[in-house]
Amino acid sequence: MYRYDEFDHALVSERIAEFTDQVRRRVDGRLTEDQFKPLRLMNGVYLQLHAYMLRVAVPYGTMNSAQLKKLGHIARVYDKGYGHFTTRTNIQYNWPALSDLPAILTELAEVEMHAIQTSGNCIRNVTTDVFAGATDEEIEDPRPWCEIIRQWSTIHPEFSFLPRKFKIAVIASETDRAAIRTHDVGLQIVRGENGETAFRVFVGGGQGRLPHIAQEIAPAVPGRELLAYLTAILRAYNLLGRRDNIHKARIKILVAALGIDAFREEVERQFETLRHEDLRIPDDELARIQAYFAPPPFETLPKHSGPFDRALLADPDFARWSRNNVRRHRAPGYASAIISLKPVGGVPGDMTADQMDVVAKLARRFSFDEVRAAYEQNLVLPHVKLDDLPEVWRTLHAHGLATANADLVTDVIACPGLDYCSLANARSIPVAQALSKRLADLDFQEKLGPIRVNMSGCINACGHHHVGHIGVLGVDRKGEEFYQITVGGSPDEQAALGEIVGKSLPAEDVAPAIERALNRYLAIRHEGERFIDTVRRTGAEPFREAIYEAA
Amino acid sequence: MRLLDPLPETDEPDGAIPGDTPLAEVEAAAVGANRLTIRFGAFRDGRGFSLASILRERGYGGELIAAGDLLPDQARHLKRSGFDAVRLNAGADPAEWRAMLAVIDTVYQPASDVAVPVWHRRAAVETLEQKAARLDARYRDADPETVLAAAHREFPGRIAQLSSFGAEAAVSLHLLAQVDPATPVLFLDTGQHFLQTLSYRDKLTARLGLTNVKIVLPDAAERAGEDPKNDMWRSDPDACCDLRKVRPLGRAAAAYDALITGRKRYQATTRERLAVFEVLDGQVRVNPLANLDADEVEARFDDHDLPAHPLADQATLRSVAGPAPARCGRARMPARAAGPAPTRWSAAFT
Ligand code: SF4
Numbered sequence: 024m025y026r027y028d029e030f031d032h033a034l035v036s037e038r039i040a041e042f043t044d045q046v047r048r049r050v051d052g053r054l055t056e057d058q059f060k061p062l063r064l065m066n067g068v069y070l071q072l073h074a075y076m077l078r079v080a081v082p083y084g085t086m087n088s089a090q091l092k093k094l095g096h097i098a099r100v101y102d103k104g105y106g107h108f109t110t111r112t113n114i115q116y117n118w119p120a121l122s123d124l125p126a127i128l129t130e131l132a133e134v135e136m137h138a139i140q141t142s143g144n145c146i147r148n149v150t151t152d153v154f155a156g157a158t159d160e161e162i163e164d165p166r167p168w169c170e171i172i173r174q175w176s177t178i179h180p181e182f183s184f185l186p187r188k189f190k191i192a193v194i195a196s197e198t199d200r201a202a203i204r205t206h207d208v209g210l211q212i213v214r215g216e217n218g219e220t221a222f223r224v225f226v227g228g229g230q231g232r233l234p235h236i237a238q239e240i241a242p243a244v245p246g247r248e249l250l251a252y253l254t255a256i257l258r259a260y261n262l263l264g265r266r267d268n269i270h271k272a273r274i275k276i277l278v279a280a281l282g283i284d285a286f287r288e289e290v291e292r293q294f295e296t297l298r299h300e301d302l303r304i305p306d307d308e309l310a311r312i313q314a315y316f317a318p319p320p321f322e323t324l325p326k327h328s329g330p331f332d333r334a335l336l337a338d339p340d341f342a343r344w345s346r347n348n349v350r351r352h353r354a355p356g357y358a359s360a361i362i363s364l365k366p367v368g369g370v371p372g373d374m375t376a377d378q379m380d381v382v383a384k385l386a387r388r389f390s391f392d393e394v395r396a397a398y399e400q401n402l403v404l405p406h407v408k409l410d411d412l413p414e415v416w417r418t419l420h421a422h423g424l425a426t427a428n429a430d431l432v433t434d435v436i437a438c439p440g441l442d443y444c445s446l447a448n449a450r451s452i453p454v455a456q457a458l459s460k461r462l463a464d465l466d467f468q469e470k471l472g473p474i475r476v477n478m479s480g481c482i483n484a485c486g487h488h489h490v491g492h493i494g495v496l497g498v499d500r501k502g503e504e505f506y507q508i509t510v511g512g513s514p515d516e517q518a519a520l521g522e523i524v525g526k527s528l529p530a531e532d533v534a535p536a537i538e539r540a541l542n543r544y545l546a547i548r549h550e551g552e553r554f555i556d557t558v559r560r561t562g563a564e565p566f567r568e569a570i571y572e573a574a
Numbered sequence: 575m576r577l578l579d580p581l582p583e584t585d586e587p588d589g590a591i592p593g594d595t596p597l598a599e600v601e602a603a604a605v606g607a608n609r610l611t612i613r614f615g616a617f618r619d620g621r622g623f624s625l626a627s628i629l630r631e632r633g634y635g636g637e638l639i640a641a642g643d644l645l646p647d648q649a650r651h652l653k654r655s656g657f658d659a660v661r662l663n664a665g666a667d668p669a670e671w672r673a674m675l676a677v678i679d680t681v682y683q684p685a686s687d688v689a690v691p692v693w694h695r696r697a698a699v700e701t702l703e704q705k706a707a708r709l710d711a712r713y714r715d716a717d718p719e720t721v722l723a724a725a726h727r728e729f730p731g732r733i734a735q736l737s738s739f740g741a742e743a744a745v746s747l748h749l750l751a752q753v754d755p756a757t758p759v760l761f762l763d764t765g766q767h768f769l770q771t772l773s774y775r776d777k778l779t780a781r782l783g784l785t786n787v788k789i790v791l792p793d794a795a796e797r798a799g800e801d802p803k804n805d806m807w808r809s810d811p812d813a814c815c816d817l818r819k820v821r822p823l824g825r826a827a828a829a830y831d832a833l834i835t836g837r838k839r840y841q842a843t844t845r846e847r848l849a850v851f852e853v854l855d856g857q858v859r860v861n862p863l864a865n866l867d868a869d870e871v872e873a874r875f876d877d878h879d880l881p882a883h884p885l886a887d888q889a890t891l892r893s894v895a896g897p898a899p900a901r902c903g904r905a906r907m908p909a910r911a912a913g914p915a916p917t918r919w920s921a922a923f924t
């Protein structure tokens with residue numbers, strides 16, 4: 024993975040020094056909260072319901088063991104012993120003291136991490152396929168390009184005060200595991216002319232109050248032109264995006280208002296006059312960055328592993344976990360293991376300091392020192408030998424990290440909601456917990472197969488409810504928490520927005536209603552048909568019926 | 575970046591362009607202007623950063639002033655977007671602004687200022703010789719366009735072309751205009767050029783759209799001291815060359831890391847391969863035309879309909895490496911090819 028050099032270190036230290044000074048001025052009263060706000064936002068510090076919140080970037084979700092260990096250390100020393108992984112593959116701390124922030128940032132810098140641009144109207148942390156570098160489906164590892172975008176977008180002089188935040192995701196396979204069509208800009212690596220790296224570019228996706236699926240703006244932008252093309256898109260957006268209404272300020276509204284063709288013309292007009300040479304990443308620099316992401320030295324192994332096969336037979340719990348949480352790997356004899364942060368009755372995405380230590384150790388011993396954060400709020404050990412999986416599982420199991428529900432119905436994405444978030448209408452965590460308790464039976468979950476349930480505490484949609492196969496949205500009805508249910512949403516290469524099935528439900532009815540919808544699916548599905556395919560075939564109607572059946 | 579005092583309170587319009595003005599109108603206002611003020615309606619509203627960046631990229635060379643609701647913490651963004659000055663608001667603390675302006679940032683991305691992006695600084699860690707050798711190895715067989723584009727990429731803002739506007743200069747300058755017409759072109763005015771060369775220079779500059787031709791003159795004091803009677807060319811041509819060419823060009827060229835020449839392999843006086851990137855006296859020489867042969871040079875004249883030098887109808891002139899200063903004894907130049915300093919400059923010129 025990427026390692027800082029003197030320049031990367033210098034940039035982060037400069038920002039910390041500056042922010043340390045600003046915090047000092049805030050603490051001693053020289054800065055008012057109003058004046059401090061834009062400055063702290065540039066450094067990932069929010070003011071939440073109860074306290075300041077610090078959001079730390081995990082660039083494109085890739086960490087080494089020292090970094091994860093440090094994240095655990097910060098949770099232990101400066102917070103209440105846990106952290107929360109977000110759908111942007113960042114980690115949030117909910118209880119840091121303002122005066123501790125400079126120390127926290129300094130500690131983060133020791134392991135090449137920071138909180139720059141995790142908030143504010145700028146280009147946010149780039150996300151990617153959690154199995155990048157491990158899957159056999161990708162054309163090339165997308166992470167060097169993520170790193171290039173990270174560097175290019177960091178403290179960008181022109182794009183730090185955009186109409187609204189800006190999110191970019193990059194994938195390198197047809198299968199979309201990063202939900203690129205829900206992003207302001209989604210990039211899919213394709214083979215261009217002469218087999219060169221090129222980017223299929225989608226623009227104008229977004230969730231929130233007015234959700235949109237991104238549309239294709241260019242089929243194959245050559246890699247060397249990528250930054251020029253992104254600059255052109257951002258310029259068009261910065262100049263033309265709305266600033267009069269925060270709910271209409273994202274690029275999706277601009278693209279929808281102009282139409283994709285007119286927007287493309289705007290972008291092309293900007294593209295023509297750019298200084299392309301300047302924005303072309305030097306070949307050496309690309310090679311330098313790519314070298315950091317060279318595949319680890321995989322051993323040459325047979326496809327099958329005796330210890331693994333024996334453990335499957337010996338231990339049904341291990342077998343179930345392997346069935347549900349282990350994914351195919353490009354190297355024979357290896358696999359990627361999903362560490363679910365969705366235990367029954369737990370808070371989706373939360374992880375204790377001790378658990379972080381445990382996973383950091385596993386990563387070092389069994390996964391070439393690599394661990395990933397998935398946007399579904401889970402972690403992944405990307406490169407584990409099949410031989411080692413039983414031991415990895417035993418350790419995870421001993422620390423409450425072996426919930427065998429990856430991509431199943433209780434692998435719920437949920438935002439922090441009213442328990443923490445100052446914008447929330449309703450709590451999302453207790454509703455997710457109630458659902459996971461009600462559907463805890465793993466036999467039932469396996470029978471249902473892959474189903475994505477997503478929950479947001481308000482229309483800002485941090486919990487991606489629009490693109491959940493089943494979505495749950497907290498709404499405020501006369502001061503009470505209610506929940507609106509959607510079905511048929513999808514975040515992947517067949518991205519779609521869910522359809523609202525009807526009027527919203529009180530909290531206690533949500534889990535039973537979803538259970539009825541799931542039973543309806545079991546009753547009407549064709550042989551081997553996934554939930555989302557059934558919804559696509561039948562439409563929302565059967566599910567609407569089930570959800571509103573007299574409870 | 576300069577800090578300007580607040581304007582006195584008046585109801586008069588101050589001529590500033592609001593940050594929400596459409597780009598086309600801003601561009602129209604910039605035509606022929608030597609000073610523009612862009613007013614930020616709110617510090618959160620970053621349109622002004624894009625307006626400034628675009629004006630700079632499209633060649634606006636006048637003064638750019640930022641005004642309106644701005645935070646000192648935005649000083650770096652303003653500077654990097656191409657602003658020259660900030661108009662402070664009444665009540666703003668100039669000390670805070672000065673403190674922010676004094677900060678030297680590490681920057682990743684290129685912008686409209688002189689800060690060198692990290693990508694280029696990383697490359698600069700190698701010695702000049704290593705860099706030239708690396709580039710030469712990579713581009714030794716590349717076409718002129720590729721070589722020149724690479725040179726601009728590798729030495730952004732630190733590269734200039736040497737030209738005498740001689741017989742074959744049009745080819746090399748046309749190439750330059752394709753890659754970046756704003757690249758400085760150093761033209762040595764020895765005071766002894768044929769008039770035709772001077773008018774050809776102006777014609778070619780206009781025709782190719784070159785925007786940054788710099789006239790390099792001998793130092794007047796040196797000339798008065800060393801060659802008061804203006805007859806040194808006769809008595810001591812080498813000293814004359816040193817006075818009128820080597821020293822002035824050396825001074826002018828010192829501002830650059832790399833100099834583009836129009837040299838071609840077929841003109842070389844030795845059998846050695848002419849490198850496309852090489853180091854001479856601590857500077858990189860880029861020879862994008864190195865691989866062209868005489869026919870290809872001829873073809874480029876035809877393909878791009880390039881005007882010929884008025885004195886170039888004799889085939890001889892075109893094949894001579896040196897410029898055509900009126901009384902410098904042009905016949906002598908190739909013969910001097912082995913001499914140290916003068917060769918450097920004359921051979922670099924076409
Ligand atoms: S969706 Fe709403 S409630 Fe949930 S985290 Fe986002 S803003 Fe807060």
